[in-house]
Amino acid sequence: MAKTIKTVIFDWAGTTVDYGCFAPIKGFIDGFKSIGIDITNEMARKPMGLLKIDHIRAIAAMLPEPISEEQILKAYEVFEETLFANIEQHCDIKDHVIETIAALREQGIKIGSTTGYTAAMMERVLRKAKEHGFSPDFCISADQVAKGRPYPYMIWHNLMQFGISDPREAVKVGDTAADIAEGKNADCWTAGVIMGSSELGLTRAEVAALSETELEDRKAIVRAAYYKAGADYIIDDMNELLDVVADINRKLAQNAARKLLTPGPLTTRPAVKRAMLTDHCTWDDTYKAITTSVLNDITHISANDDYAAVLLQGSGSYAVEAMINSLCGKSEKILFLVNGEYGRRMLTIADDSRRYYECLVFDETLPIDTAAVKERLQKDGDIDVVVFVHCETTTGIINPPAELTKLAKSYGKKVFVDAMSSFAAYDIDMPGLDIDALAASSNKCLEGLPGLAFVIAKKTLIKRSCGNSLSHSLDLFDQYQSLYAGGGKFRFTSPTNVLLALRQALDEYKKEGGLPARRKRYLANHEILVRGLEKLGIRSIIAPEHQSYIITTFELGNLNFAKLYEALKSDGFIIYPGKLTSMPTFRLGNIGDVYPEDMANLVAAIEKCI
Ligand SMILES: *Cc1c(COP(=O)(O)O)cnc(C)c1O
Numbered sequence: 001m002a003k004t005i006k007t008v009i010f011d012w013a014g015t016t017v018d019y020g021c022f023a024p025i026k027g028f029i030d031g032f033k034s035i036g037i038d039i040t041n042e043m044a045r046k047p048m049g050l051l052k053i054d055h056i057r058a059i060a061a062m063l064p065e066p067i068s069e070e071q072i073l074k075a076y077e078v079f080e081e082t083l084f085a086n087i088e089q090h091c092d093i094k095d096h097v098i099e100t101i102a103a104l105r106e107q108g109i110k111i112g113s114t115t116g117y118t119a120a121m122m123e124r125v126l127r128k129a130k131e132h133g134f135s136p137d138f139c140i141s142a143d144q145v146a147k148g149r150p151y152p153y154m155i156w157h158n159l160m161q162f163g164i165s166d167p168r169e170a171v172k173v174g175d176t177a178a179d180i181a182e183g184k185n186a187d188c189w190t191a192g193v194i195m196g197s198s199e200l201g202l203t204r205a206e207v208a209a210l211s212e213t214e215l216e217d218r219k220a221i222v223r224a225a226y227y228k229a230g231a232d233y234i235i236d237d238m239n240e241l242l243d244v245v246a247d248i249n250r251k252l253a254q255n256a257a258r259k260l261l262t263p264g265p266l267t268t269r270p271a272v273k274r275a276m277l278t279d280h281c282t283w284d285d286t287y288k289a290i291t292t293s294v295l296n297d298i299t300h301i302s303a304n305d306d307y308a309a310v311l312l313q314g315s316g317s318y319a320v321e322a323m324i325n326s327l328c329g330k331s332e333k334i335l336f337l338v339n340g341e342y343g344r345r346m347l348t349i350a351d352d353s354r355r356y357y358e359c360l361v362f363d364e365t366l367p368i369d370t371a372a373v374k375e376r377l378q379k380d381g382d383i384d385v386v387v388f389v390h391c392e393t394t395t396g397i398i399n400p401p402a403e404l405t406k407l408a409k410s411y412g413k414k415v416f417v418d419a420m421s422s423f424a425a426y427d428i429d430m431p432g433l434d435i436d437a438l439a440a441s442s443n444k445c446l447e448g449l450p451g452l453a454f455v456i457a458k459k460t461l462i463k464r465s466c467g468n469s470l471s472h473s474l475d476l477f478d479q480y481q482s483l484y485a486g487g488g489k490f491r492f493t494s495p496t497n498v499l500l501a502l503r504q505a506l507d508e509y510k511k512e513g514g515l516p517a518r519r520k521r522y523l524a525n526h527e528i529l530v531r532g533l534e535k536l537g538i539r540s541i542i543a544p545e546h547q548s549y550i551i552t553t554f555e556l557g558n559l560n561f562a563k564l565y566e567a568l569k570s571d572g573f574i575i576y577p578g579k580l581t582s583m584p585t586f587r588l589g590n591i592g593d594v595y596p597e598d599m600a601n602l603v604a605a606i607e608k609c610i
Pocket residue numbers: 263264315316317318320342389391392393418419420421441
């Protein structure tokens with residue numbers, strides 16, 4: 001179920017009542033006058049939105065000389081007297097408030113409120129506003145909580161009152177920077193109203209006296225203040241609020257929680273997404289140290305210190321291309337072993353980077369045939385490098401890395417592996433098998449976010465690769481030099497936030513229990529999926545002994561993929577089309593932040609569709 005807006009929490013003076021927020025102004029001026037200090041209108045208005053005693057202190061802080069606590073209390077006392085004397089004359093309801101609130105209530109939305117007025121002041125405002133036809137479902141004053149704005153506590157009280165647990169189902173509407181700050185601190189949506197606001201600080205008559213350009217200039221200043229405070233929406237008048245709520249609901253629906261049953265990008269953990277919230281500079285030492293720790297951790301998942309991981313900006317294919325382009329000598333001959341789309345992609349890469357190569361192409365539903373490879377290696381002594389895909393994500397088939405590597409090594413060849421969809425879920429012992437290089441990415445079994453790829457290769461091989469690459473951006477040697485000699489410095493702009501997410505994804509990986517735990521979970525997911533669909537008569541096309549526990553291809557039969565996709569999407573599952581040319585299929589990945597229960601729910605959702 002998509003989330004929707006459940007409450008709109010309004011401010012009072014300047015937002016819903018008291019056009020221009022004038023009630024407190026005279027009070028502040030009188031209060032300071034009583035202690036012999038003249039303040040300007042502008043000074044009186046600047047801290048608007050705070051609890052009134054905090055407001056007095058904020059004005060005091062603007063004075064050239066500090067004043068005593070006694071003077072502050074005296075100013076407050078006089079402020080209260082003035083305010084109480086005229087507050088009831090400032091309870092006019094602002095334009096469009098009544099009908100907007102009626103329309104919100106019709107959508108089942110609760111009307112909350114918070115204020116910088118004390119409870120005693122609000123008693124009068126609430127009574128007067130009610131007489132004028134405005135009465136919210138809940139109101140709390142800053143003096144009824146430990147701290148007023150910009151603290152979020154008044155908003156929390158509203159949420160508690162209405163039984164709302166997710167602040168993203170609430171909008172705070174106000175007319176000051178303090179209102180927006182309160183909303184941001186509560187993590188709700190925020191909207192600033194320009195006309196009749198304290199930030200604009202004009203009476204209706206003053207507004208009417210301005211020329212159109214003067215008014216636009218004044219409004220632009222208010223807009224800038226709301227923008228700086230972090231407002232999600234900035235509106236002229238309350239009649240735009242319904243559109244704001246509709247737009248938020250559209251965003252909430254568009255971004256409703258879902259499970260991705262794909263080979264990447266995947267469903268990721270909240271901690272991984274949250275890790276992106278800090279902005280870092282590419283050459284900052286703290287950031288570079290994080291990068292170095294990521295390089296180190298990635299290397300040690302499949303290799304040791306004889307190897308180095310080289311990160312690259314881009315998706316997995318960038319790493320595959322960099323590996324082929326940079327680590328193969330210009331005159332070296334490559335043998336590609338192909339049994340799927342990702343193998344074919346490497347041929348395109350080799351063509352475009354003008355590499356000298358041959359290929360053996362196999363049936364997509366069968367693993368690479370080692371006997372055929374042996375025959376070719378025996379016949380063709382010129383071959384220098386053998387390249388294959390470990391888990392062919394096209395079908396989900398697993399090619400045998402140990403057998404293929406041993407075979408190639410027995411003929412003295414180098415071995416490069418595209419382990420994009422298997423890295424971190426399958427044990428790939430690079431030093432033990434003597435694999436020379438491997439390519440993978442952040443957004444598959446490491447369960448990070450898309451945007452980073454990497455090659456792990458023997459250091460000796462990388463160091464000898466200077467000048468091999470025909471591409472500048474994908475030059476692995478250059479990137480290696482920069483990352484390792486530069487202490488974690490990317491060449492060119494680094495996707496800093498994605499790297500932070502990858503750091504967190506590696507921490508999550510360790511926390512889960514590393515490769516054994518991840519393999520166990522994926523295996524359990526895979527089993528439930530295959531058994532469940534088998535019972536529904538939906539068969540997987542790869543023999544179980546060659547099938548990976550990463551992604552599985554199923555016969556579509558007489559199901560319509562587009563219809564199945566839409567039906568499952570409305571149940572919160574995203575599935576993947578098939579890539580086989582020989583028959584209609586669809587694919588289901590079972591990697592990412594997904595668990596056996598999710599798989600069981602998916603099977604149930606598919607059963608409902610057929
Ligand atoms: C995902 C994947 C790639 C890289 O594909 P991108 O779309 O560039 O991320 C390469 N090889 C295999 C086997 C893959 O699964």
